[in-house]
Amino acid sequence: MNYTSKLDKDRAEVVSKGDLGAEAGADGTFEAQTPAQGPEKGSSRxxxxxxxxxxxLIVGIWFYLHSGADTGPVEPAQVPVVTVVKPGRSxxxxxxxxxGSLAARRAMPIGSVGEGGEVRRVLVEPGDWVKAGQVLAVVDSSVxxxxxxxxxxxxxxxQADARLAQSNLDRALQLVDRGFISKADVDRLTATRDAALAQVELARASxxxxxxQAARLNIVAPAAGLVLERNVEPGQVVGGGSSVLFRLAKGGEMELLANLSEDxxxxxxxxxxxxxxxxxxxxxxxxxxxxxxPVIDPTSRQGTARIALAYDRALRPGGFASATLTSGTVVAPMLPESAIQSDAEGSFVYVVGKxxxxxRRGVETGLVTADGIVISKGLAGTETVVLRAGGFLNPEDTVEPRMAKAAD
Structure with a gap:
């Protein structure tokens, strides 16, 4: 019994020393390791x-297998398909x-041409149509x-004096043959008669x-047309050479003063x-x-084209209007705007060869219409021209041309 207890005691001491060694190692003063710790760390690594x-290894095999699938022959690049047109000649x-601005083609200022006087009545208003000679305003003519x-x-x-002179002359002519009145008296009576007749004519002329003069007092229209302005009121006194009282568009004709560039x-x-x-x-x-x-404004570099227009109430002088003028015809190729490219060298198109x-083909553009742009220089009209996608092409590129349909 005592032998067994001693063995147990010795084993306990050994175990106790091992624990102390482990703790000392944890404190960093000395290192002690149990026999079981070393093999566990090695196997984990x-x-x-x-x-x-x-x-x-698995990743390498995967890359090897997939890279091998791309080692086949390289397919040629796909040729782009482009839409083309033949412009022809149109x-x-x-x-x-x-x-520009609308205006009366022949604006007639009207004023007083007589002695003038007080305006009694104004008979027309702006917008009225008048005839030649029609009275526009009545001026007082009592004087x-x-x-x-x-x-x-x-x-x-x-006339009474003339009749008396004629009677005196007639009596003298009856007496001259009897010798009661001399020839000189007859001549004097004849002259008196002629002077009396002249006085009659003078009075009539006056x-x-x-x-x-009385007829010229009233303000009348010199021609048929449209009244544009009225600048007189009843009671106003006007005189000969006064300011413009009315303004008339002769014949009602209007015009557009269209402003155009020099070109x-x-x-x-x-x-x-x-x-x-x-x-x-x-x-x-x-x-x-x-x-x-015939002249160009040196400031705006513009000139005026005068466009005559028939009378219509919808055309109001002073109003603003736009105009489309014809400038002749031209026979030339015409292309849509999408076919024409431009860069620092100018305008150009891409032409597809056989x-x-x-x-690349340089061109000069002309008239711009709703149907396209006229090519004034650079094309004959028989070429095959790229209609769209020209911005993605370069000279010498190979393409597959497809002719545009009518709907395109």
């Missing part, structure tokens, strides 16, 4: 190294757009009426003058047709260029 190696009516009455009385007095003005000819649309109106009015300005390779 081996396991992790094996897992990493297997992962690397007859294009050249047009020029312009803006002139009295003058005419006085002159009419003078005519009667002159009356006609007064009548004419456009050079293309416009007298007689060219034009469509004029006033601002705020959906109606268009057909007119004709009747005058092209070998389906594209080539």
């Amino acid at each position: 081996l396991i992790w190294l094996g897992v990493a190696g297997a992962f690397v 007859t294009v009516v050249g047009t020029i757009t312009a803006t 002139q009426v009295q003058q005419q009455a006085s002159q009419a009385a003078q005519i009667k007095a002159a 009356l006609r003058q007064l009548q004419a 456009d003005l050079a293309r416009v000819r007298v007689g060219a047709q034009a469509e004029v649309t006033p601002v705020g109106s959906e109606r268009s009015f057909t007119g004709q260029v009747w005058q092209v300005s 070998d389906n390779k594209v080539a």
Whole structure:
């Protein structure tokens, strides 16, 4: 019994020393390791190294298998398909757009041409249509009426004197043969008779003058047309050479003063047709260029084309309007805007040759219409031109051309 207890005691001491050694190692003063700790760490490291190696091997095999699938022959690059057109040659009516102001073609200022006087009545308003000679305003003529009455009385007095002179002459002629009156007396009586007749004519002429002056008192229209302005009121006193009392558009004719650049003005000819649309109106009015300005404004570098328009109440002088003028016709190729490219060297198109390779072709553009742009230089019209996607092409590129359909 004592032997067994001693062995147990010795074993306990050994175990106790081992624990103390482990704790000392934890304190950093000395290192002691139980026999079981070393083998556990080594086996753990081996396991992790094996897992990493297997992962690397699997990844390598995967890349090898997939890279081998791409080692076949390289397919050639796909040729782009482009839409092309043959422009041909079209007859294009050249047009020029312009803006300007409406005005009376022949504006007639009207004032007082007589002695003047007080305005009694105004008979017309702006917008009225008048005839030639129609009275626009009535001027007081009471003074002139009295003058005419006085002159009419003078005519009667002159006529009485003339009759008396004629009677005296007739009696003298009856007595001259008897020798009671000399030839000289007859001549004197004849002269008196002639002077009396002349006084009658003079009085009549004076009356006609007064009548004419009275007729000129009223303000009348010198021609048929449209009244544009009225600048007089009843009670106003007007005189000869006074300011403008009325303004009339002769014949009601209007015009558009279209402002054009130097280049456009050079293309416009007298007689060219034009469509004029006033601002705020959906109606268009057909007119004709009747005058092209011979001078250019040095400040704006513009000139004026005057477009005559027939009378219509919708055409109001002073209003703003736009116009489309014809500038002749031209026969040339025409392309949509999408076919024309431009860069620092200018405008160009891509032409597809017989070998389906594209080539750059410089062009000059002309008139711009709703159907396309006229090519004034660079194309004959028989070429095959790339319609779209020209911006993605380069010279010498090979393409597969497909002719555009009518809907394109």
